[in-house]
Amino acid sequence: MDLFQMARDNAETYARRYESLRAALGVAAGRLELFAVTVRNEGRLAVNRRLKVLLRFLDRTGSYYNVHEWAAKLERRSGRPRGELLRLLLGAYYDRRMAFDRCVSQGERLHYGALHLGGLGAVHFGDYCLVFKEAFAVGRAELAYLWADSLKTYLLPGCMVDEEGLQRDACPHSHRHYLAALKHGADAASLAEERWPALICSRDGFIEALFAGSPTPGDLQAVRMDQVDYDLYTGFLVDAALGRLGEGDRHLVEDFDNLLDLLERHSIPLEKVAA
Amino acid sequence: MIRLLAIAPEDGWAFVRSADRILLLRPPYGKRRHPAVEESVVARAVAVEGFEAADQVFPDWPALFAHLEERFLAGRKALPAALAPEAIERILRHAPPSALESLLDRIEQEILPGRQWDAAGELLARFLAVDTPATAGLRPRAAELLVSCQQARSATGERWQRMTGAGRAPLATAKYGLEPVRAHAERIRQRGFFPAA
Numbered sequence: 001m002d003l004f005q006m007a008r009d010n011a012e013t014y015a016r017r018y019e020s021l022r023a024a025l026g027v028a029a030g031r032l033e034l035f036a037v038t039v040r041n042e043g044r045l046a047v048n049r050r051l052k053v054l055l056r057f058l059d060r061t062g063s064y065y066n067v068h069e070w071a072a073k074l075e076r077r078s079g080r081p082r083g084e085l086l087r088l089l090l091g092a093y094y095d096r097r098m099a100f101d102r103c104v105s106q107g108e109r110l111h112y113g114a115l116h117l118g119g120l121g122a123v124h125f126g127d128y129c130l131v132f133k134e135a136f137a138v139g140r141a142e143l144a145y146l147w148a149d150s151l152k153t154y155l156l157p158g159c160m161v162d163e164e165g166l167q168r169d170a171c172p173h174s175h176r177h178y179l180a181a182l183k184h185g186a187d188a189a190s191l192a193e194e195r196w197p198a199l200i201c202s203r204d205g206f207i208e209a210l211f212a213g214s215p216t217p218g219d220l221q222a223v224r225m226d227q228v229d230y231d232l233y234t235g236f237l238v239d240a241a242l243g244r245l246g247e248g249d250r251h252l253v254e255d256f257d258n259l260l261d262l263l264e265r266h267s268i269p270l271e272k273v274a275a
Numbered sequence: 276m277i278r279l280l281a282i283a284p285e286d287g288w289a290f291v292r293s294a295d296r297i298l299l300l301r302p303p304y305g306k307r308r309h310p311a312v313e314e315s316v317v318a319r320a321v322a323v324e325g326f327e328a329a330d331q332v333f334p335d336w337p338a339l340f341a342h343l344e345e346r347f348l349a350g351r352k353a354l355p356a357a358l359a360p361e362a363i364e365r366i367l368r369h370a371p372p373s374a375l376e377s378l379l380d381r382i383e384q385e386i387l388p389g390r391q392w393d394a395a396g397e398l399l400a401r402f403l404a405v406d407t408p409a410t411a412g413l414r415p416r417a418a419e420l421l422v423s424c425q426q427a428r429s430a431t432g433e434r435w436q437r438m439t440g441a442g443r444a445p446l447a448t449a450k451y452g453l454e455p456v457r458a459h460a461e462r463i464r465q466r467g468f469f470p471a472a
Binding site: 048050051052053065066067070088089090091092093096097112124125126127149151152203227230231232233234235237238240241242243245246247248249250251252253254256257260261264270272 | 281283285286287288299301302303306310312315316318319320321322323324325327328329330344347348351353354356357358359362363365366367368369370371373374375377378381382385386389391394395397398
């Protein structure tokens with residue numbers, strides 16, 4: 001099934017569903033509309049990455065691997081069959097991942113991210129939130145949004161894919177604000193605006209983005225990190241000056257300095273966020 | 276008993292099961308909270324986010340942390356203990372005001388009282404070499420600390436010189452011997468004060 005085409009086909013349906021919700025909300029409709037407009041104007045595609053993964057992306061333009069691409073690289077390096085490597089990397093989760101990727105066309109090319117409105121994103125998977133420029137997403141044919149984590153939401157027992165659910169929920173980038181409003185609008189209407197980013201994407205949940213293609217560092221609008229982590233690295237400066245920095249921490253701060261260097265070279269802002 | 280479920284070795288991240296909870300670990304292990312997560316987070320971490328599936332049991336936390344640190348360091352070259360001056364300046368250049376204030380607090384409350392003049396002087400010199408909006412407001416304080424550091428270092432040096440001179444004094448040398456007097460002077464130099472008799 002072509003997830004991206006389904007998303008495009010759902011555009012009008014999303015617009016209609018949003019209008020129905022707006023009509024049903026009555027006096028809260030104004031807040032819902034403000035929420036939707038905010039997501040349309042400020043909602044970005046984002047992915048969370050750990051430091052070493054981010055360094056590889058910034059250091060070698062285009063090396064933005066998913067598990068299939070990573071296994072292919074390892075196959076070239078080691079000579080071991082890709083299927084065997086995939087089983088090794090995915091372990092007990094192999095069947096679920098394969099079921100989804102085989103059901104969706106271009107499944108082996110897919111990258112996974114989330115809709116982002118601020119904050120630090122899905123930090124359980126990476127402490128650096130890479131926010132893409134709007135230009136990277138606009139007009140990208142191979143980009144779709146889903147209600148939530150696809151592997152959790154659209155995989156039924158026995159590794160069956162919920163094709164009906166995918167068909168219903170796939171949403172194009174142009175209509176992502178309607179999806180956000182339908183999922184979170186009722187809550188957003190009663191919440192202060194500064195809490196909307198966490199509603200859209202946090203460690204507790206997210207609107208999933210799936211896309212194909214190879215982004216480059218030039219596609220990034222900003223990289224975001226927790227201010228607490230920055231305080232930690234600054235503290236390492238003192239420990240290093242006193243000769244008390246352990247070997248592991250020494251490598252952490254070296255990696256972090258490499259990141260700052262690469263961000264400067266690519267002119268990518270580093271935003272420190274108080275979580 | 277702790278079971279390792281998934282690992283991203285090059286970053287030192289891991290999901291483990293301990294006492295019916297799944298925890299996310301990341302370095303430095305002793306300096307962070309380790310949040311509890313749902314099983315579905317581990318599934319996604321492996322299936323999508325580049326973690327490797329694992330199934331290994333450790334008797335206690337030190338054994339687990341030692342394993343994670345070993346995997347984290349595998350293939351990495353040894354680094355010099357000291358950070359390069361440009362690395363220090365780069366980290367300071369991007370630092371938010373709160374981090375810079377904490378740094379000056381530690382210099383004032385920890386490094387200077389510990390008489391680590393070289394460490395304090397180096398950090399403060401690097402701080403003053405950085406010119407950003409965040410450092411601008413803290414430059415006067417950093418400059419004051421650097422002056423305090425230099426004055427304290429000078430005072431210590433003068434005391435040490437006096438004791439070195441005393442070491443050359445013929446009467447003291449004749450009474451105690453040259454080496455004991457020199458060793459005593461060195462102890463005073465390191466402590467920065469004359470110990471009680």
